[in-house]
Amino acid sequence: MQQFHFQFSQSYPPCFRQHFSDQINHQSTPNHQNQEEQLQLDPIPLIDLRQINLQKLEQACTDWGIFRLINHSIPVDLLSELHEHTVKVFELGFESKQKLFESIPSSVMSYFWGTPAITPAGVAVALYKDEGTVVNYNWVEGLNIPVGQSSQLHHHPFISDFRKLLENYGVHQERIARSIFGAMSQNLELCDDNNGYLSPSTGQLRVYRYPRGCFDKPTKVWGMEVHTDSSVVTILNQYEVGGLQVLSPKDEAWIDVKPIPNTLIVHLGDMMQAISNDKYKSVKHRVLVNKEKERFSIGYFVFPGDDCVIKSPNYKPFTYPDFRAQVQHDVKTLGLKVGLSRFKVNGNF
Numbered sequence: 300m301q302q303f304h305f306q307f308s309q310s311y312p313p314c315f316r317q318h319f320s321d322q323i324n325h326q327s328t329p330n331h332q333n334q335e336e337q338l339q340l341d342p343i344p345l346i347d348l349r350q351i352n353l354q355k356l357e358q359a360c361t362d363w364g365i366f367r368l369i370n371h372s373i374p375v376d377l378l379s380e381l382h383e384h385t386v387k388v389f390e391l392g393f394e395s396k397q398k399l400f401e402s403i404p405s406s407v408m409s410y411f412w413g414t415p416a417i418t419p420a421g422v423a424v425a426l427y428k429d430e431g432t433v434v435n436y437n438w439v440e441g442l443n444i445p446v447g448q449s450s451q452l453h454h455h456p457f458i459s460d461f462r463k464l465l466e467n468y469g470v471h472q473e474r475i476a477r478s479i480f481g482a483m484s485q486n487l488e489l490c491d492d493n494n495g496y497l498s499p500s501t502g503q504l505r506v507y508r509y510p511r512g513c514f515d516k517p518t519k520v521w522g523m524e525v526h527t528d529s530s531v532v533t534i535l536n537q538y539e540v541g542g543l544q545v546l547s548p549k550d551e552a553w554i555d556v557k558p559i560p561n562t563l564i565v566h567l568g569d570m571m572q573a574i575s576n577d578k579y580k581s582v583k584h585r586v587l588v589n590k591e592k593e594r595f596s597i598g599y600f601v602f603p604g605d606d607c608v609i610k611s612p613n614y615k616p617f618t619y620p621d622f623r624a625q626v627q628h629d630v631k632t633l634g635l636k637v638g639l640s641r642f643k644v645n646g647n648f
């Protein structure tokens with residue numbers, strides 16, 4: 300047991316080892332409900348990708364900024380193979396992971412931890428420090444993978460196989476994003492000139508492992524702290540262990556977004572809120588730390604093309620690279636993302 304603990308925690312970045320939790324629970328929580336029963340009890344709006352109901356979609360986008368997708372047509376085998384590879388990669392010793400990813404170009408895959416804020420080059424933004432002390436670690440390790448442009452596969456066979464699976468998964472994500480965005484454009488009556496608002500060449504996958512963590516009561520540590528995504532849309536696949544919560548717009552309560560097999564979660568991001576002139580919500584969400592179980596998830600983030608100027612009455616015209624630069628500046632200097640209010644016509648900035 301001691302031996303296992305030693306080896307296992309060695310796969311974590313050193314900053315996580317101190318709070319590594321000894322309480323392991325390998326058992327998957329028995330859920331006696333079938334998918335249909337789970338969906339009936341789920342408060343998150345449900346959209347069927349095979350037959351998108353525009354009215355339901357409109358309501359989910361205006362009231363919630365999040366919905367659950369069924370019938371997404373991603374093969375089950377692809378999902379399970381991807382999960383197996385993900386677990387294997389993260390289980391490598393921390394130093395081996397560092398060495399491995401130092402040898403791989405960030406256009407193929409890059410490794411980060413402690414923060415989800417990544418530069419366009421795939422490098423983690425330096426953690427914000429107050430008087431020399433890191434203020435808020437996010438209890439997460441991740442891999443960043445650009446998918447939209449065909450990138451070279453790496454010669455390392457293990458990574459090359461993983462990259463192929465991710466590439467394949469990315470193709471499905473692109474298909475899903477196009478179809479959701481097409482339906483939203485119809486609802487918003489966007490004209491064809493606005494095609495650049497969704498540019499699949501900007502697509503990025505983020506594969507996450509959230510370590511088990513154990514903290515003293517008063518310390519509030521997050522798997523991922525409260526934020527909105529900067530994307531047009533984010534498509535999220537959670538494996539078995541929950542922890543994701545969204546702020547329900549109506550009653551301002553935090554709601555669990557449970558992992559339900561064969562469903563995906565779609566978040567609307569800041570770019571979608573701006574494109575819709577604030578009609579649609581960029582949903583606030585966060586991830587809790589679990590004491591007993593590690594958590595794995597994969598997110599697909601897609602943005603407007605770099606040259607595409609977002610023009611909507613509530614905002615000064617801006618491009619996604621303008622927004623990204625501002626976010627990175629704020630994260631570096633203030634330790635937080637200010638976000639859309641920086642670009643409002645009547646903003647305080």
Ligand SMILES: O=C(O)CCC(=O)C(=O)O
Binds near residue numbers: 505507537598
């Ligand atoms: O892992 C999750 O469930 C959420 C991840 C997330 O919110 C993000 O990457 O922006």
Ligand SMILES: [Fe+2]
Binds near residue numbers: 526527528
């Ligand atoms: Fe997010």
